[in-house]
Each structure stands twice: as C-alpha cells, then as structure tokens.
Amino acid sequence: MVQVKKAEVRESILEAAYNLFLTKGYVGTSVSEIGRMAGVAPSGIYVYFKSKLALFYALYEPWMKERLDGLDAEVQTLADRRMRVRRIVEVIWLDIPEDYSFFASNLMQAVSTTPRGELDSTHLLDWCEDRLAATIETALDRRGVDRDACRNVAHIILMGFDGFAVRSYMGVNMEKMEAIIETMTDLVLSLAPQPTPALSN
Secondary structure (H helix, E strand, C coil): CHHHHHHHHHHHHHHHHHHHHHHHCCCCCCHHHHHHHHCCCHHHHHHHCCCHHHHHHHHHHHHHHHHHHHHHHHHCCCCCHHHHHHHHHHHHHHHCCCCCCCHHHHHHHHHHCCCHHHCCCHHHHHHHHHHHHHHHHHHCCCCCCCHHHHHHHHHHHHHHHHHHHHHHHHCCCCCCHHHHHHHHHHHHHCCCCCCCCCCCC
C-alpha cells in the first residue's frame, strides 16, 4: 500500500511539473510551485527527485526516446533510401526543435541554468546516439555500412539538434533549413556502399 501511495505521489509531481514547464517554462517554474500544484511539500519533492533538473529529465527522457522510437518506425515504412535519410535529418533538426510541447526549449533553459558539475545526462546522449545510429544503418540498408561512421554521424546530427533547438527557441528565421537538410542528407548517403561497376568484356 505504501508503494502504491509513493507511485501516486510521484505521478502527481510529474504531472504538475509537466503542466508548469509547459505554461511557464523551466526557468519560470519553481519547485515550490510544483509542490503546491501536486499537493506535496517542496521538501517532499526531493524524496523522489534529487533536483529540479532530475525532475525535468524524468519527463524529457521518455519524451525524447518516444520520438526517436517513432522516427525509427517511420523510417522503416519508407521505400526510398533518400527519403529515409532525409526524414531522419528533418525530424531531428526541424520537427523536434519546433515541437512546442515544451521539451526542446525547456532543455536549453535547464542546461544553461545548471552548474556544469551538476549535469549528468550522458547516459541519455549515449542512448540517443545508439538509437539514431541504428536508424541510420536501417535507412542505408545496413549491408556493408560502416557502423562507426554511422555512430559519428549520429553524434553530429544530435549536436546539430542542440543548435537548432536554440535557434527555434529564439525565433531565428529558419528559411535555409531545406537546403541544409538536403546537404546533410547527401553527406549521410555517402556512407552507403557504392555499387561495384560491372566489368566490361
């Protein structure tokens, strides 16, 4: 019974944090406000989450994983190799940064306002890189594809995601995105093994 109660309290905290981050942003939301909305004393929140950042990541991590899993599933439905690769770049560099369900912009707020020594999310970055690299391999038909190269490209694409999320949050004009996406698509496609020319008699 106690475990059930703990799970209910944790879910109430997460729901309150989600709603407040959505409407007020990460910076504009205090732990006290989350506690009031959840019906929990602010000190009680730290029983479940070691920090405000940890609470944010408890929301952000499944959100991001769901999107990458969805991208992988979508890529597998596309017959054309170029379409598959282009969709990967488009989702990471355009669709997710412009998703105003709050997480991309709130990630920028959370990271930029947290002391460097308190940032501990490398496990999520590693998971995202592995997942995206596997999706890139799938898009390139896997056979003969250099896995290390796919992992490196996945890292580059995710680093680009951070920058495009910032630009989207700032309202910077993204009119060059189509050309940028096409260029990156060409780069990723270059990882695919080239057909061996037929020998002439």
